[in-house]
Amino acid sequence: MLFEKYDVIVVGAGHAGSEAAAAAANMGSKVLLVTMNMQTIAQMSCNPAMGGIAKGQIVREIDALGGYSGLITDRTMIQFRMLNKSKGPAMWSPRAQSDRILFSMEWRRMLEQTPKLDFWQDMVVGLVVKDNQIKGVQTSMGHLIEAHNVILTNGTFLNGRIHIGEKSFGGGRMGDRASQGLTEQLIELGFRADRMKTGTPVRVDGRTIDFSKLSEQKGDEVVTGFSYLEEVDLARQRSCYMAYTSKKVHDTLRTGFQFSPMFNGRIEGVGPRYCPSIEDKVERFSDKDAHQLFVEPEGWNTVEYYINGFSSSLPEDVQFKALREIEGFERAKIFRPGYAIEYDFFPPEQLQHSLETKLVKGLYFAGQINGTTGYEEAAAQGIIAGINAHNRTIDREPLILKRSEAYIGVLIDDLITKGVDEPYRMFTSRAEYRILLRQDNADARLTERSYKMGLASAERYERYKEKERKISELIGFLEKTGVAPDQINALLEQKGTSPLSQKIKLSNVLLRPQLGLQDMIANNKHLFKEILSRNDYTIEEIEAVEVLVKYKGYIEKEKELADKLMRLEHVSLKSDFDYHQLKSLSYEAREKLNLIKPETLGQASRISGVSPADISVLAIFLGR
Helix, strand or coil: CCCCCEEEEEECCCHHHHHHHHHHHHCCCCEEEEECCHHHCCCCCCCCEEECCCHHHHHHHHHHHCCCHHHHHHHHEEEEEEECCCCCHHHCEEEEEECHHHHHHHHHHHHHCCCCEEEEECCEEEEEEECCEEEEEEECCCCEEEEEEEEECCCCCECCEEEECCEEEECCECCECCECCHHHHHHHCCCCCEEEEEEEEEEEEHHHCCHHHCEEECCCCCCCCCCCCCCCCCCCCCCEEEEECCHHHHHHHHCCHHHCCCCCCCCCCECCCCCCCHHHHHHHCCCCCCCEEEEEECCCCCCEEEEEEEECCCCHHHHHHHHCCCCCCCCCCEEECCEEEEEEECCHHHECCCCEECCCECEEECCHHHCECCHHHHHHHHHHHHHHHHHHHCCCCCCCCCCCCCHHHHHHHHHHHHCCCCCECCCHHHCCCCCCCCHHHHHHHHHHHHHHHCCCCHHHHHHHHHHHHHHHHHHHHHHHCEECHHHHHHHHHHCCCCCCCCCEEHHHHHCCCCCCHHHHHHHCCCCCHHHHHHCCCCHHHHHHHHHHHHCHHHHHHHHHHHHHHCCCCCCECCCCCCHHHCCCCCHHHHHHHHHHCCCEHHHHHCCCCCCHHHHHHHHHHCCC
């Protein structure tokens, strides 16, 4: 017999599928990963980067749970930056440029080393369903493969259609065919489907770019990376660059608008609001004469560059002419044009919070099939679907992360309760508990739970426990150790803050916004000699201690608020209340709340356009 019966079949080997397969197999399920092309496992189809604002927190959460995305990003990165360092720690977000080819190769290597994980190169064209229960899949080669659970992670491949100007052809991405048959069967089973659109920019030959005319953007000197399991070894980094469009560029782009599939109605799917095509930006923001572009290298050993911000589905000749109007790109040659891709997705209200479908038991959806955009959002859904498919196999309760536990919890709750009317992308503003969901404490939030569940390894758990011990010990030292004026006043004056007049605890001195813990240690090594002799602290651990000390009051208040909001599901709202009175609510929230008149605060929280911050305002107004 060619195939045995599997606990879990994962359809698609993108970021969602790869994380799903790894999670289920590492927890003990017998897993089959089915992909149309074994050479493109976890391929970075769009930009060669992981992380970013809110997305970096997600990658760290995946890593804390025992996933592979953070680990593989660290091993293949060519540049690292911690974004938003000038803002509060709730906003700090790691981001890395990766070597596109190495990233995919390392993912395949890791998956091939995962026990209980098999592979099959084929297209899944149908599902085997009996009495609303998944039984397996059917492939284009005619194979029927049985399984207790199936996870669909089809990305942009379901009836995918590529658009370049007036040209249109089937494909899941450039060079790969689309997946046919599944959408139609799922609709017959009672599922609702719709169309979405995304796009990608031209790829440019770096040998033809004049970088002297661009602004260089170097990586951070201190590289912390994503994974809690390994230290990053990045001796050198590749720079990114910034360029700008101009009125002349915009005028050239407008010459192709009549041929644009976006403007002439050939694309029906909704595109991402926060990552629009360049023609969409020119049209929507017609008052702006310039838009920023990021010129990103694709790897260590290639001259190919990704022009972030120049996504387009205009005809190739228009893209090319407009590109050459950009300063620094006067002689540019392109490897391939930008294009738009339209594909099927299934509104995620049809799922449970476990990502199992409501209509078919044992069938899970993860990634862009749920209306999301981004590698990180896809990988997050993948690991949760993989965990829960395994949990279902052994009759264990699903893992459902609360909004106060993880950005992953925010992501899935938003999808299930609010649905999507455009490709969903994670932002820090979507989370009402940002100070709890920092990038530095993902392991503290998730690793112990994952370890007890059987996914996070013993090594990962021990590293987490050791880190927690060191942090706790340093906080204790700061709270009990006093510092005299003559020991620190020189540093205080240097930092522009008032000197001490008497001895106080180090933790109280650290509360001053002008002062950092690294400064205090460097200035007075003798005072910290005892604690430093016992523990070798990383910069990241020192920063974590500083955050916990400086923001202790805010953290405690947010924890209290999270506990209170958990009890607000049945709090009644008056049907005749005029929400326009509450100016602290966003304009969209006031409009939607007045239109729908929700009966409870729980119902209000599920209205699209009413953000977590709006719910917090309502809770405070109600005295809760």
